[in-house]
Amino acid sequence: MAARKITTPLTDVVVRDLKAGDAVQITGVIYQARDAAHKKLVALIEAGEELPFELEGAVVYYMGPSPAKPGNVIGSAGPTTSGRMDAYAPLLMKHGLKGMVGKGLRTQEVKDAMREHTAVYFAATGGAGALLAKCIVGNEVIAWPELGAEAVARLEVNSFPAIVVNDCHGGDLYEEGRKQYAKIV
Amino acid sequence: MPVRKLDVREVTAAVKAMCITANYDLPADVYDALVKAKEAEESPVGREVLGQLVENADIAAADRVPICQDTGFAVIFADVGQDVHLVGGSFDAAVNEGVRQGYGDGYLRKSVAEEPAHARRNTRDNTPAILHTGIVPGDKVRLTLMAKGGGAENMSSLNMLKPSEGWAGMVDAVVDTVSRAGSNPCPPVIIGVGIGGTIDMVTLLAKKALLRDIGSTHPDARLAGMEAELLEKINALGIGPQGLGGSTTALAVFIEEMPCHIASMPVAVNVQCHAQRHKTVEL
Numbered sequence: 406m407a408a409r410k411i412t413t414p415l416t417d418v419v420v421r422d423l424k425a426g427d428a429v430q431i432t433g434v435i436y437q438a439r440d441a442a443h444k445k446l447v448a449l450i451e452a453g454e455e456l457p458f459e460l461e462g463a464v465v466y467y468m469g470p471s472p473a474k475p476g477n478v479i480g481s482a483g484p485t486t487s488g489r490m491d492a493y494a495p496l497l498m499k500h501g502l503k504g505m506v507g508k509g510l511r512t513q514e515v516k517d518a519m520r521e522h523t524a525v526y527f528a529a530t531g532g533a534g535a536l537l538a539k540c541i542v543g544n545e546v547i548a549w550p551e552l553g554a555e556a557v558a559r560l561e562v563n564s565f566p567a568i569v570v571n572d573c574h575g576g577d578l579y580e581e582g583r584k585q586y587a588k589i590v
Numbered sequence: 591m592p593v594r595k596l597d598v599r600e601v602t603a604a605v606k607a608m609c610i611t612a613n614y615d616l617p618a619d620v621y622d623a624l625v626k627a628k629e630a631e632e633s634p635v636g637r638e639v640l641g642q643l644v645e646n647a648d649i650a651a652a653d654r655v656p657i658c659q660d661t662g663f664a665v666i667f668a669d670v671g672q673d674v675h676l677v678g679g680s681f682d683a684a685v686n687e688g689v690r691q692g693y694g695d696g697y698l699r700k701s702v703a704e705e706p707a708h709a710r711r712n713t714r715d716n717t718p719a720i721l722h723t724g725i726v727p728g729d730k731v732r733l734t735l736m737a738k739g740g741g742a743e744n745m746s747s748l749n750m751l752k753p754s755e756g757w758a759g760m761v762d763a764v765v766d767t768v769s770r771a772g773s774n775p776c777p778p779v780i781i782g783v784g785i786g787g788t789i790d791m792v793t794l795l796a797k798k799a800l801l802r803d804i805g806s807t808h809p810d811a812r813l814a815g816m817e818a819e820l821l822e823k824i825n826a827l828g829i830g831p832q833g834l835g836g837s838t839t840a841l842a843v844f845i846e847e848m849p850c851h852i853a854s855m856p857v858a859v860n861v862q863c864h865a866q867r868h869k870t871v872e873l
Contacts, residue, residue, distance in 0.1 A: 426635075441710075471659045471699040480697060481650070481659040486741045486774050508832065509741070509774035530639055530832055531741065531776035532865045534659040536646040553712055554659075554699050566642075568635065568834060579773050582835020586633055587828030 408566065414462025415503035417523045423569045425576030429527065430564040435464040435506065436547075437558040439485055443493040445549060446557075450500060457548035457557055460497060464504035469554035471534070479544045479560070481534030484508040487526070491515050498522040506567055510579060519573050527567035528578075540565040593675045594729040598684035600873050601676075601731065605688025605719075608735040608869040609664060610696035613656045616647040619803040620780075620841070620866045627778060627831075627838040636836030640778075643831075643864060658865045661698035662737030664689045664719040665797065671728035682721060690715040701740065722794065734801060734870040742779065742863040745771035746796070748789060751855040760785065760857050761820060767859040768824050768840065773833020776863035780804070781824065781843045784858040786850035796860035799844035801868055808845060817843045 411419055413433030423429070436458050438446065449456055467487050471480030487507030494505060495518035503524050508531040519526060529537060543561030550556050570578045621644070628640035650657040666685055670676070678684075693700055693716035702717065703710040726732075749763040764783055771779075784795030808814040820843040830836020841864065850856055 428635075428638075469659065469699065471656045471661055472697045474655065474697050477655075480699070481656040481661075483659055485660070486744070488774060508776065510772050510833075528773070528832060528834065530642045530646075532658045532863055533642045533646040535650040535653065535655050535657060536642055538655070539649070553714070554701070555712075570834075578835070579833050582633070582635070582830060583772075583828040583833070584835075585828065586830055586835045586837055588826040590823055590826040 410564070413464050413504070415464060415525070416462065420503055420523050420525050420573055423525050423572050424574070425569050425572045425578040425581060427569040429567050429569065431464065431567060432563055432565070433561070435466045435560050435562055435565070437468050437470070437560055438465050439467050439469045439555050440489055441552050441555040442549060442557045443490050447493045447496055450496060458559065461501035462503050463501065464506060465497070465502060466560065467505065467507035473544070479538050479541050482538040482541055483534030484529040484531050487511060494518065498524045511571060516571055516575070516577070519571055520575060523573045525569060525573060526571040528570045529565070529567045537565065593673055595675050595677050596731060596873060597678040598676055598681055599678055601681065601684040601733070602688040602691065604733055604871045604873055605666065605685050605735065606692040606695070608733065608871060609689060609692025609698065609737070612735055612737050612867040612869040613661045613696065613698055614654050615651050616657055617866065617868065619805060620864070621647055623804040623841045624864065627841060631831065631836055631838045633830055633834070633836035635834045636831040636838060639831035639834065640838065656698060657867065658739060659699055660701060660739040660741065661693065662739050662867065663702060664716060665736040665738050666719050666721050667734040667798070668721065668723045669726045669732040670723060671730045672725050673729035674731055685721055686717045686719055689717050689719045731873045732870065733873065735868060736800070737867040739863055739865065742775035742861045745775040745861040747859045748793060749857040749859070750789070751857055753853070753855045755855060757816070759855070761823065763857045764820055764843070764859050765823050765827070767861065768829070769827055771861055772829055775861045776865070777829055777833055778831055778838045778841045778864050780841050780862040780864070780866050781820070782860040782862060783820070783843065783845045784860070785845060785847040785856070787848045787856060789856060791848065792856040792858040793860065795846040795848060796858035799846040800860055800862045800866065802844045804842045813845045813847065817845055
C-alpha cells in the first residue's frame with residue numbers, strides 16, 4: 406500500500422483531502438491521552454481553564470504505553486479501544502482537535518462531530534505495540550504524571566503508520582470494508 | 591504416597607518468569623496461525639495488517655519487549671497435586687508476589703484499578719492476580735498464566751439461553767457477540783466458548799477453552815464440527831484483520847462443555863485478541 410505522508414498539526418485542507426481507506430504515515434507531534442486524561446481534559450475545558458497542550462490542529466493518540474526499558478524512548482505503544490473516549494471526543498473536536506488515532510468503533514455522535522468540525526479518525530494496528538514504538542522518537546510526559554500509563558505525553562512520531570477509518574465526509578472503512586468481504590454461509 | 595514439600599518461593603519465581611516470557615514471546619501456534627492467515631487473507635489491507643503482526647512478534651521476541659502495551663490482567667490457573675505440601679508461606683501471596691515481580695522487572699504495564707465502583711486507583715503492581723486453584727491427583731503443581739488484555743475481554747458475553755433454542759441459538763449467540771465486537775477486540779480473534787454449568791462455571795469454561803493450541807481438534811467429533819461451523823460463520827462476517835474488512839476475523843474457535851441445570855442453557859463467549867499470551871510450567 407502506498408502511504409500518504411502527512412505532518413502535524415493538521416489543517417482543514419489536509420483533513421478534507423483524507424478519505425476512508427487511505428494509508429498514511431504521520432510525522433510530527435501527537436499527544437498520548439486515554440481514559441483518565443480525557444476525563445481531566447474535558448473538566449478543564451468545562452471550567453474554562455488552560456489545557457496542557459494546544460488543541461487547535463492537534464492529533465491525539467489513544468494509547469497507554471508499557472514502561473520504557475532503560476535506553477528506549479518508550480515501551481510498547483499500540484492503540485487502545487477508542488470507543489471509551491467517545492463521550493469526550495466531540496467537545497475536544499469543537500475546541501480544535503483534528504485527528505484521533507486508536508482502534509475500534511466510534512459512535513454516530515463522534516462521526517457527526519467529525520463532519521461538523523472537519524476531523525479525521527485513524528486506526529493504528531492494535532497489538533502491534535512493539536512495532537509502532539519504533540516510530541516514536543520523542544516522548545515527554547506533559548500532564549498528570551501520577552496517572553502513570555494514563556498520563557498525557559507529547560510524542561514525536563516519524564512515519565507512524567495508520568489508516569483512515571472515518572473521514573470528515575462520512576466515509577467509514579469499518580462499514581465499507583466489512584460489506585466488501587462479507588459472505589453468505 | 592509420601593507428601594512432597596514445595597517451597598512457595600518456587601511458585602513466585604515461576605509466576606514471575608511466566609509473566610515476562612508470556613508477554614515477550616508469542617506462542618508458536620499463534621505465530622504460525624498469523625503467518626498462514628497472511629497467505630490466505632483476501633484483503634490487501636488485511637494482509638498488510640497480518641504482516642505487521644508477524645513483524646511485531648519478531649521485534650518483541652528479539653528486543654525482549656512486550657508484544658502489546660496492554661500486558662494484561664494476570665489470570666492464573668493452579669492445579670495443585672493433593673500430595674504436595676506447600677511450605678514457606680501463603681500460596682496466594684506467593685502467586686501475587688510473582689506477578690508483582692514479573693510486571694515490575696519485566697517493564698510490563700500495570701493495568702489493574704482498585705475500587706472500580708468509585709476511586710479506580712491503579713494498584714501499581716498489577717495485583718491482584720485472578721487465581722483459579724484446583725486440587726488434582728499427584729505430587730506436582732501445574733501453573734498456567736494468561737495475560738488477558740482489556741479490549742478483547744470487554745467484548746465477551748454471557749448468554750442464558752432457553753434449552754429450546756438449541757444449537758441454532760448457541761450459534762447466534764456466538765456469532766452475534768463477534769459481530770457486535772467488530773474492530774474493537776483487535777481481530778483476528780480467538781473465541782473461547784463455554785456451554786453448560788452455571789454463570790460462574792460457564793465463563794470459566796470459556797476462558798479455559800482459550801488455552802487450547804490453534805490447530806488442535808476437539809476430541810469430541812460433534813464439538814469439533816461445531817467449532818468448524820462457528821469459525822466459518824465468523825469469518826464470513828467480513829470484519830477481517832483489525833476490522834478493516836477481510837476474510838480472517840477469527841483464527842480459531844474452541845468449545846468446552848459441562849452438564850447444566852435442566853432449566854438452563856448457559857453459553858459464555860470469551861473473546862481473545864490475536865496476542866494470545868499464555869505459558870504453563872510444572873513444579
